[in-house]
Amino acid sequence: MTDIKHHAYLFDATRCIDCRACMVACSVENNIEMDKTRIWVAGLGVTGEYPNLQRSTMVYHCMHCEHPDCMSACPVGAYTKAPDGPVSYNPDVCIGCRYCMNACPFGVPHFDYDKGIIDGAFIDKCTFCPQRIYNGQEPACVQTCPTDALEYGDRDELIKRAHERIAAHPDRYINHVYGEHENGGTSYLIISHVPFKDLGLPELPETPINEVSEKVMEMTIPFALSWGAVLTAVTVGVAAYEKKNGKGKAEQTK
Amino acid sequence: MKLNITLPKFLRIGTLPLILILFMAIAFVVAMMRYAFGIGAISDLSYSYPWGFWISFDLFTGVVISSGGFLMAGTVYILRIKEFEPLLRPSILTAFLGYIMVAVALLVDLGQPLRIWYMMIHWNHTSVLLEIGICVMSYLTVLAIEFTPVVLERFPKLHKVAHLIHKFIMPFVILGVVLSTLHQSSLGSLLLIQPQKLHPLWWTPILPILFFSSAVTVGMAMIIFESTLSSRYFQRGLETHLLAKLAKGLPVALGFYLVLKFGELAVAGDLGYLFTSGVMSALFWAEILIGAVIPLIWFSIEKNRANPNRLFAGAVILLLGMILNRFNVSWFAVKHPDPLFYMPTFMGNVKYFPTLPEVAVSIGIFSAGIMAFGLIAKYFPVFEAEHETEETHAPVRRLHPAPTAADD
Amino acid sequence: MTKTISRRDFLKLGAAGAGALALGSMLPPKVAEAARAAGTIDAEGNGFVHSMCEMCVWRCGLIAKVVNGRVVKLDGNPEHEHSRGNLCPRGQSGLMNTYDPDRVLTPLIRVGKRGEGLFRPASWDEALDLVARNMLAIKEKYGAEAMVFSSTHNLSQPLFENLLYAFGSPNYGTQRSLCFNAMIVSNLMTYGMEEPARIYDDKLKYIILTGRNLLEAISTSETHDLIMAIDRGAKVVYLDPRYTKTASKAAEWLPVKPGMDLAFHLALLHVIIRERLYNRWFVEQHTVGFDELKKEVMRYTPEWAAPLTGISAETITRIAREFAKAAPHALAHNGWRTSNFVNSFHTQRAISILNALVGNWNVTMTAAAEEGAGLGAPPQPPYPRVSALRLDGVPWKYPVVPFKLGVFQELRDNIVKGEPYQAHGWFISRQNPIMSLPDRAKTLEAFGKMDFIVTVDIIMNDTAWFSDVVLPEASYLERYDPLLPVGDKAFIRQPVIEPQGEAKSALWIYKQLGERLGLGDYFQYEDEEDYLRQQLAPLGADLEEVKKKGYAEMPESEHAGFTWNTPSGKIELYSDTLAKVGFPGVPTWEEPPQPKEGQFYLLTGKVAQSTQFGTQNNQLLHKYSDEPRLWMNAKTAASLGLATDDWVEVASEVGQIHIKLLATEAIRPDCVYLTPGYGHLSKGLKTAYGVGASDSVVHVTYTDPISGSQALSQTFVTVRKA
């Protein structure tokens, strides 16, 4: 096993045959309940008019963003971004507010809508199979893929490989590696022969989405303190003014 | 024929309270189902729609319509505009109950309601929701403190304590205003993280400022709204002159809000969406016209401010528009994953429509709020001026013997 | 919303032990003793065991992860040439077949009427005694030939064959005539071998796939090969009336009119010969019959083929030229389930010949290693001579169909007719003829003629449901099977867990039964391990080592080079064998029947998430399967006033079914398609029962007179709103 500094996947939409082996593999490996999944297919299916048809699919799971919005949003810090890639979720602190689901631009985190308070309702999402990748195995979904549409490796190397593949077949691929820069970069990289939006991927800026809200959050305490100071000053000022003018302003107007 | 059964007085319940109790009971049953079988059992929330009616109504609407509390506290205590004092206590009570309702609703909506307090110990400082959570919880405490004197005044022996609290009220008032400012605006910041989901007519980095300025207008309108209603229900004199004064401020606040909103759209180059986004454009214009433009004009007219009925009508219009705004940003204008996701079927729900039980929960909680307001107003001196200056006096008698909710 | 989904909780099933649940008791998991002895599973029942997938006949190598004596994950074995570390969705889901709550885990004896599904559990002794008694009684009364045996390809098949040949019956039904008879017979006639191996090397430039939906009808390594070839830039031309997932990856999709593939390929031969694009050296050196071929195909111009196939003459001509230009790095794939039309044999011959003409031999195709060669076997006496005619018409009606292929649908028909004689008993193993044969009503009629039916299966499949005795085999994760050589390695299937309930391996069952039938000499092994040791003996390999490693090294088999096992020793473009029995010696146009106005071709074809008729009850596969619906071209549907999700009635001359419609652009306007394998009759399949409808109900039986293939696309149906 080569040394992987930053765990990542590369998905090649030209290779995926929508066989769903990856999904079955994930369900088994991670004991996912029968009515849930961490990985699914997105895409428009068959488009066009007979006999001029196209079909493309993409396998969708957590992008393991470099600047995860789920993590930024979660009030109780249930998400962690490991320095070497994986974004993980800790059910022990989750309060079930589902803000992470709103925050994730990829609609990845899922929630136990079918669980009462005795079972406990949690968020679930792809974990990057830490039990496998830290034991020298590929993630279950990647390992099983019969067409190598899913590959796993070091992020830098995969980005290189993706660009090489595009360069080798410029006619086949769209000249872009999705996830290299989107949302500040993701650890799930995608190359494709059809526009990425046809694969269900959102158009995202290169700056992380959460930059704006995080900036606002940074301003909160300073703002609160200054606002408090202003209000105190006003209070003191008004009181002093009233004293000076003998009576309360209110009573004057009465 | 006449039934000669007379219920003991305390068992006689009026029609309105009866209806409220019924709603509460329904909500209670639904909530129990939710706790037993999960949120999915009673709502239409799904993978694609994690937030729905509850968040739009209970959280976004609930919080904004409670903004009268901090406005009045600021006006009366900080700016010492004492003439508004009669409006202070009802506003604080409304806010207090409003926030409790928010909290109760969250206890239904949260997946792990028993862990709501985790927000106090597990802090993720980048989370807007955390800020809101902390602010709301703290503000509830502040409101409780602000309202305690009212409760204590009811008991002559505790007047001393009430007085003591009053003496040290200022820091709490200031804290309350700060907290309110923070979370009223942060409710807008909550949506900053979904630029690609929220329609560009609504998404802007200045969402927090828009939220705050609109909250101010809503606060004013709420005071008008709720004073009018309670004056009728409790057959109390209406402080029309005060409300009129308040209403005078509305066009200014609304004007400011409109300038900000359209200014931002212009700067961001999003003006084009105003007419090209179909339903979204319509929703936008609806909230702008109903929530801001019409009220702005309405309240600019002196005649409308002088007449209690017209004041009330204006407030209702503004509230409807602004509530629509809150629904728009938190629900209608939020784009969710679409039919691209065709596998597997159990993730396929890309349409959301609140279920009856879902709405029933909110109605029940709302009913409880109204009920609580009625009971508290009946048993505690809510509609009386504070008499901090006339320390020696016991609370003044009621101006009118207030008919109680239970006598209706 | 989650509320539409019944809550089948894999986690909980896993924890309680599905098998145990079915037995109504909670048995502690049993760690596979053999694996423990081999040291692959530790004392706590944790470890990794090498074995082999049996979710389809490709038999990929797998490594099973065992925790506390339970299989929790299967991964592809990187050392196995068929898996290369990957498993297809069915392979991934395999453990759910083993832990299916609907497993049959004890021998069952029917107590109700046939098809009522009422059984009582029995001991192996009782069940086997009963089976033996009935078989012997039938032999006594009507002769051994009155016992019919049938089974679909599996590793213990040699022992199954021992059972039937030693018993003395000539009647052997296999899936082959429903599957690939046309391809096998054509290759035998052309190359003298069943199925030449295909080579997808780096240089492969051009592939013609004739209805070989390799990206859905998955064979893991070959599917991988195809995608990698495309990735390297090989051009794929794909003929299918449907826009399948394979079509979507092909450079060119030709929605050929069903059954007209023959015309297309004849025209290819025509262009290649007319334009002298063939490899003259190769043809001269290694083939016979070029002149006869040339004479015949001169009639088949692209202009002639165009209106038949719906593919323009230019396209056909261009493809012929491109193919010949790419040769020998070109491959015309024979296809696998080639039983489409009564002319399929000729289509297959044309494809085989196409490869030969351009000299692809030993470049993109070569001789396949013989199955089982090089391994030992227990000694056994010769089989008794059998003089009775075969019920399936081989060879008296189908002179060139090999015995081991047979003509299953004919066998069934003759059971119904009672000609040339009446059969009375049916022994079925690892097969679901009620679903796989065309015309289900007729198959049930054949069942009705039987005094006695016994089925060996792992679940209550439809055939078991209609049987008198059901014998539960241990699943492929619970048993040993004979070794399977792939390349230069012989792979082992070994128990990953101990069999649940009373299930037993086929090796054990057949031996037990053999002894009760007085045929013990044909089963000279102590137990499964002893059988494997005898197999390994010539290799000098130690079983314990093999268990650990997963395979034994085999001596490299020599390549055939340029010799063929045909009468002439060469590739036979013209076959004397065929001519002698009255069939055309070269591929010849045979017009297939076409639907009448208002009728549609009914197509069948695999999906990646199920295998034939035996995996629809697998909950994991069910989870990720599309709902089976009748595909109909969107415009055709609109013109008939039909829309997606409308219920429709699909009717042929033999039956009718109700199914939901899927209006899609992805199919020819004159065809409809239905996923096979649904519409089960057995209520013992709780997950699958009630899902979809069975195309076998409407399939009409037509047999290719040369290869004996059932023509599975030759059923014409009407569709109307139900």
Ligand SMILES: Nc1nc2c(c(=O)[nH]1)N[C@H]1C(S)=C(S)[C@@H](COP(=O)(O)OP(=O)(O)OC[C@H]3O[C@@H](n4cnc5c(=O)[nH]c(N)nc54)[C@H](O)[C@@H]3O)O[C@H]1N2
């Ligand atoms: N996932 C999965 N994989 C499997 C199997 C499985 O059950 N499931 N089964 C295995 C077995 S036993 C076999 S035999 C192979 C079969 O694999 P394939 O040979 O690929 O056979 P099918 O999928 O049955 O049919 C292939 C295609 O033939 C098309 N077709 C129908 N009629 C015609 C025609 O007249 N002309 C042309 N050109 N095309 C036609 C159908 O539309 C269908 O798409 O798959 C093997 N692999």
Ligand SMILES: Nc1nc2c(c(=O)[nH]1)N[C@H]1C(S)=C(S)[C@@H](COP(=O)(O)OP(=O)(O)OC[C@H]3O[C@@H](n4cnc5c(=O)[nH]c(N)nc54)[C@H](O)[C@@H]3O)O[C@H]1N2
């Ligand atoms: N309509 C239609 N008919 C078809 C086809 C089609 O595509 N459409 N395809 C044709 C083709 S290509 C083929 S190959 C045939 C296949 O036809 P069959 O061989 O009759 O069908 P299978 O479903 O493969 O039958 C396998 C049976 O073995 C059982 N089984 C699974 N594992 C084991 C095991 O370990 N031990 C035992 N004893 N039993 C086990 C399964 O439960 C199942 O009942 O069908 C043909 N018929």
Ligand code: SF4
């Ligand atoms: S894809 Fe969504 S859940 Fe995954 S890391 Fe990014 S934001 Fe978080």
Ligand code: SF4
């Ligand atoms: S649902 Fe849980 S993980 Fe998601 S944001 Fe809320 S607390 Fe965090």
Ligand code: SF4
């Ligand atoms: S990495 Fe693991 S958890 Fe994530 S989708 Fe793949 S198999 Fe599932």
Ligand code: SF4
């Ligand atoms: S296993 Fe590979 S080819 Fe199959 S659906 Fe998943 S990514 Fe696509």
Ligand code: SF4
């Ligand atoms: S192709 Fe799939 S089902 Fe067949 S043996 Fe391989 S993994 Fe198993």
Ligand SMILES: [Mo]
């Ligand atoms: Mo087959």
